Amino acid sequence: MKEIVILGAGYAGLRAARELRGLPGARITLVNRHAFHYESTELHTVAAGTREPEVISFDIRQSMGPTVEFKQDSVTRIDPEQKKVFLQAGPVPLSYDYLVVALGFESEDFGIDGAREHAMPLVDIDSALAVRQHFEARLAGFKTTRDENDLRLIVCGAGFTSIELLGEFAYRMPSLIELHDLPKDKVQLIALESAPKLLPMFDAHLVDYAVGYLAARGVQIHTSTTIKKVVPGGVMSEDRTFDANTIIWTTGVRGSHVIADSGFVAKRNRVNVEPTLALKDHPEVFFIGDDSAVLDPAGGRPWPTTAQLAIAEATHAAANIKAHIAGKPIADFKFVSKGTVCSLGPSSGIAQLSGRGSMKFEGHGVAFLKKLVENGSLLEEAGFAKMLDNFS
Incomplete structure (x- = not known):
């Protein structure tokens, strides 16, 4: 039985768990400090009071089902040499054959006084x-x-x-x-x-x-x-x-402090991974989402951390784990952005989408477009009922 441990249930961790659940011969353990997943791209609506927390969140256990073991706990340290994850409440560290690190982001103050x-x-x-x-x-x-x-x-x-x-x-x-x-x-x-x-x-x-x-x-x-x-x-x-x-x-974000606490070489708690998304010299450890720095081959700089990128990385990391277990070669990650939608309140926004050429939108129609994007994600991760709740 292969032990696959996923740390974090944000966009990246939840998608990785979803892609791996039900994998024959594997036990999937998902660790998150909250019992719920929240749409981090919608936190601004809660802050401004245009939405309530329950609209942008859902229960992790219910969304994952019985094929994923969920542990509500905080990760304190990762030891890739011993293949162990240490938890705040859990007295015994988790052992793994494969590890997906998707612990999310923290606020970056850049050392500015006060x-x-x-x-x-x-x-x-x-x-x-x-x-x-x-x-x-x-x-x-x-x-x-x-x-x-x-x-x-x-x-x-x-x-x-x-x-x-x-x-x-x-x-x-x-x-x-x-x-x-x-x-x-x-x-x-x-x-x-x-x-x-x-x-x-x-x-x-x-x-x-x-x-x-x-x-x-x-x-x-x-x-x-x-x-x-x-x-x-x-x-x-x-x-x-x-x-x-x-x-x-809101000047910027960095990866989880657990990255630094575990001694990984990183910049702003983002680990430079191999093209496969695995850690160098540890092909069984994958860093995705806000905790990874994945280079855009065209510009030679890391892709900006977005929900879209995190989900794509999670899907790819899960595919590479499946391939590795099956004794097949693993592949390099390739990413093509689908574009970006920026809201300007509930009733307006701007959008620049990829396609044949570049499609650009502004005004009231963009609010509906963003709603469709959000609900596509909710449909995949939380189910039809939650999507309808969000659309109302």
């Missing part, structure tokens, strides 16, 4: 709810405090997640302003970005549409603005301080 202490990350459902509750409490308390910083929200970073988050907040602000009888002209949604341009994965006219759409709804985006320090109630750049009592940190 970021960890005074800014709120957006990495899971708990942190998303913390953002929502903090900002809504500040808005509700304004009548008492009269502190205009309670009406200001700063998003540090203006990458993909940041733009989607700002779109959700911009959509919701009119109802919050009305609910708390706030002075509309004092409410500010601010983004600070060190790069001179936004969303490099999109054509310029789509970026212009997104920026214009957000600006028309009161969002201020400051590009070429490097963050030097975060202090209580403010963010300091090179030449000024931006004041706000809600500061959200």
Whole structure:
């Protein structure tokens, strides 16, 4: 009996388990610190309050069925020489013949002073709810405090997640302003970005549409603005301080701290894997998703970590494990992006899809397109009932 252990039940880990479950002669064990899977690409909707956690999550045991053994626990260390995984609660380490590491991402503060202490990350459902509750409490308390910083929200970073988050907040602000009888002209949604341009994965006219759409709804985006320090109630750049009592940190992510704790050679906790997605000198260990750095042969740089890439890697790693068990050669990973969809709130967005040429979309129709993408994933991972629940 081959022991296959999968660490993490995000997009990558869940897909790997799904591809491997029912494999003859193998026992599949899936380890995750939560009993539920959540759609991490939709955390911004929970943070802004346009969706509830139960809409973007589902029970792992129910989705996997009886052919996958699920352990709810936190991984503390991996020992590839002894082929063991050490768990926080489990007194006995897990032994494996094959290991898939898909532990997900953590917030990256790049060592910026005060970021960890005074800014709120957006990495899971708990942190998303913390953002929502903090900002809504500040808005509700304004009548008492009269502190205009309670009406200001700063998003540090203006990458993909940041733009989607700002779109959700911009959509919701009119109802919050009305609910708390706030002075509309004092409410500010601010983004600070060190790069001179936004969303490099999109054509310029789509970026212009997104920026214009957000600006028309009161969002201020400051590009070429490097963050030097975060202090209580403010963010300091090179030449000024931006004041706000809600500061959200979305400048980037890194892989799980377990990578560093286990002594793997990595950059930002992302392991450079072989073209097969296996660890060098350990063909039985695969790193996928946010914990792996997979080079794009065309550019020589790692592919950006996305749900689409994670799912493709998981499918490939599972196929290579099956091949290896069967005594067949394993294959190199090849990836062709299907394109990118960026929401600007529940009712608009931009999209650039691959096909014959490149298909580009903007406006209200993109919201429906993203819904189709989300529900395709839910249908595969959680089933038809959950997909219908999400579509309602």
